[in-house]
Amino acid sequence: MTNNSGGGQPVSMENARAVAEICKKHGIRFILDACRIAENAWFIKHREAGFENTTYREIAQQMFALADGSIMSAKKDALVNMGGFLALRDLDLAVQCRTVLIVTEGFSTYGGLSGRDMEAIAIGLEEVFEPDYLNYRIKSTAYLADKLYALGVPIMRPAGGHAVCRCRAFYPNIPLDQYPGQVMACELYRLGGIRCCEIGSVMFGKYGADGKLIPAKMDLVRLAIPRRVYTQSHLDYVAEAFGELTKHRDKKSGYKIVYEPPFLRHFTARFEAV
Ligand SMILES: Cc1ncc(COP(=O)(O)O)c(C=O)c1O
Incomplete structure (x- = not known):
């Protein structure tokens, strides 16, 4: 939460409670991806009935209380440049994970992070719930x-x-098998130097038995906005770049993929203009 592949849309507390209940019923651990937990709390407070007088931090605490654990990519709502953590209620499982951590990333007191980064995470997790920031x-x-x-x-x-x-x-x-989302991502970079990410048939498309692309349900482009970086005039510039894009959109053609790895192709695929 929020829903990364669906436009950053929030997850309601009601939805989270229902998922927690289903997991409990079937003996499945409920693990929150909490990387945007504070942004999600903002939406709950302002849109979901019954939370008007609850603080953002309390809303997040109520969410965490539903879960058996949580993963956190700290470069989102911990307001830092790198790092993350895994939190678990089950101590036995936590001990197993710590053991893997020692052989892969570093000792459990730092997990591959420097002390400075861990301190920044601790401060970021406090500041992210400040109403003015959110x-x-x-x-x-x-x-x-x-x-x-x-x-x-x-x-x-x-x-x-x-x-x-x-x-x-x-x-x-542009036909779907020529990746219209990728066209937008490339054009935005070419025209405005703006980096964004296709979240559509490049990321989620599959091939059918006949080798033809089965497109994703949506072809989105994600403009993920870094926290505490941009001013209003930067965002005005992004909008201006879209204005330019709009002028040329009828003349654009698509892309074909000329290289893709077996998994997670969107990270390293290569394209050629059709
Ligand atoms: C919802 C969500 N979870 C996890 C990650 C992965 O984070 P990291 O790059 O820190 O591994 C991302 C990255 O965009 C994300 O959006």
């Missing part, structure tokens, strides 16, 4: 989303923790 964060994402919408760029609405464009509608002339 308001600025969520509202600047919504600000960019509103600007893109006003430009006629099809996006997922309401904006989640990130702004995300729906590219099938942006490039209706």
